[in-house]
Amino acid sequence: MLEILHHAFPVPQRVKSCLSSGASTPGHGAPAAGPRGRSRSVLGEEERRGEERRGEERRGEERRGEEERGEERRGEERRGEERRGEERRGEERRGEERRGEERRGEERRGEERRGEERRGEERRGEERRGEERRAFPAPFPVPERCCITHQLFTFYVDKVFKHCTTEDSFVNRKISSIANSFLSARRKLGQCREQNNCACGEESREKFKQILANYEALNVTTAAMKSLGELDILLDWMEKSR
Numbered sequence: 001m002l003e004i005l006h007h008a009f010p011v012p013q014r015v016k017s018c019l020s021s022g023a024s025t026p027g028h029g030a031p032a033a034g035p036r037g038r039s040r041s042v043l044g045e046e047e048r049r050g051e052e053r054r055g056e057e058r059r060g061e062e063r064r065g066e067e068e069r070g071e072e073r074r075g076e077e078r079r080g081e082e083r084r085g086e087e088r089r090g091e092e093r094r095g096e097e098r099r100g101e102e103r104r105g106e107e108r109r110g111e112e113r114r115g116e117e118r119r120g121e122e123r124r125g126e127e128r129r130g131e132e133r134r135a136f137p138a139p140f141p142v143p144e145r146c147c148i149t150h151q152l153f154t155f156y157v158d159k160v161f162k163h164c165t166t167e168d169s170f171v172n173r174k175i176s177s178i179a180n181s182f183l184s185a186r187r188k189l190g191q192c193r194e195q196n197n198c199a200c201g202e203e204s205r206e207k208f209k210q211i212l213a214n215y216e217a218l219n220v221t222t223a224a225m226k227s228l229g230e231l232d233i234l235l236d237w238m239e240k241s242r
């Protein structure tokens with residue numbers, strides 16, 4: 001709209017010059033800022049920047065305070081975790097020690113119990129061997145000793161050694177060696193018995209019958225191994241009967 005007026009009624013050049021010079025002349029349009037106004041403006045800018053700087057510093061202080069408190073809190077938590085870990089490890093260690101003590105106590109009691117059982121077995125073995133030794137009363141008269149010893153050697157050769165077989169070849173060889181020794185001794189006793197006309201008396205015959213009855217009361221293998229284990233009783237009796 002104004003452009004239409006401008007084109008319709010152009011402003012003379014002189015008027016334009018006046019208007020142009022009047023816009024830059026003091027007293028016309030907005031007043032120019034003086035030195036005092038500029039000072040107030042500079043001071044305002046400085047105060048605003050100072051406030052912003054102090055705000056930044058305050059926020060920095062708060063942020064550092066938060067970080068320090070966070071570090072302290074995390075340190076406390078870490079120390080708490082370490083303390084709880086130490087307590088837990090201490091409990092586990094004490095538990096292991098307690099279980100170790102209980103285990104050692106069980107082992108000790110087991111050893112004591114086995115020792116008692118072993119001593120009981122030995123005591124019963126001694127009593128049993130004592131009973132078995134009493135089955136060979138000594139002394140017999142010389143002819144009877146020769147007769148019953150021959151019968152006992154025949155008993156071992158014919159009944160015992162034949163059924164004493166183990167899974168250990170070394171033990172089997174030892175048993176075979178003993179059997180050969182008994183066989184040789186029986187042959188010599190047989191010659192002695194024939195030369196001296198050795199006869200068994202009533203008592204020796206009864207004792208030998210008792211030995212046979214005890215042997216036949218068990219199955220063959222058990223009876224043979226039991227008789228093998230009683231060789232020391234026979235040999236002890238023979239030694240005492242000399």
